[in-house]
Amino acid sequence: MKTSTCSKLLVLFIAVCCFWASGAQAQNTLDRAGLTAASPAAAAYSLRQLSTTYGGPAIQVRRSSDNTTQNIGFDGSGNLDLTSLLAFVGGGDGFVSIWYDQSGLGRNATQGTLALQPRIVTSGVVETQNGRPTLTFSGGQTLQSTLTAAQATTAGNVTTTSAVFRSNTINSSLFSNSDGGA
Known part of the structure; x- marks a missing residue:
């Protein structure tokens, strides 16, 4: 496994957004x-399985050789399935799409x-930080969510965001409330 030192921002194995969420939708x-269940999340992103009831993939990966994409899930221990990823x-x-x-x-x-798109594999080697798979963002690479401020919180509710990341520059950010220029 490789630890990248040239990235602008490393998002480590877990970035969980724990916000107040409406109970009207089914949640894990x-x-x-x-x-x-009393403290549901409005959104949850991780390279580890955060819920024993979640049966979907962790990420969709695009390979550079032909730009084909494939969903990558979790192994039996709830970690990113590195065998499937590298295969x-x-x-x-x-790259993660x-x-x-x-x-x-x-x-x-x-x-x-x-x-x-952020990178997860470089030349056949998984990007890691402290031995865990990570997404590497450099330059203007981003992932965008449809989570709005209104969905994330309402008046009187506590909003908590939990994330593990490392920045190699002073002027980088993990979260932005920008509309992306729209």
């Missing part, structure tokens, strides 16, 4: 992240512009 209890990407690079929302609300973080 993020029991592996220490949350209960799909091969000796090239792999979708980071799936594990909350059950379908607020996936996506990036359709190839040049703006």
Whole structure:
């Protein structure tokens, strides 16, 4: 496994957005992240399975050799399935086009512009930080979610965001409330 030192921003194995969410939609209890049904998440992104009830993939990966995409899930321990990831990407690079929302609300973080997708595999080696797979963002690479401020919080409710990341520059950010120029 390789630890990247040239990235602008490393988002480590977990970036969980724990916000107040409407009870009107079916949600997964993020029991592996220490949350209960009484403290639901408005969105949850991780390279680890955060809920024992979540059966979907972790990420959709695009391989550089032919720009084909494939969903990558979790292994039996709830970690990113590195065997499937490397079998799909091969000796090239792999980029994340979708980071799936594990909350059950379908607020996936996506990036359709190839040049703006974060990297997860470089030359057949998984990007890691402290031994864990990570997404590497450099330059203007981003993933965007449809989570709005109104969905994230309402007056009187506590909003908590939990994330693990490392920045190699002073002027980088993990979250933005920008509309992306729309």
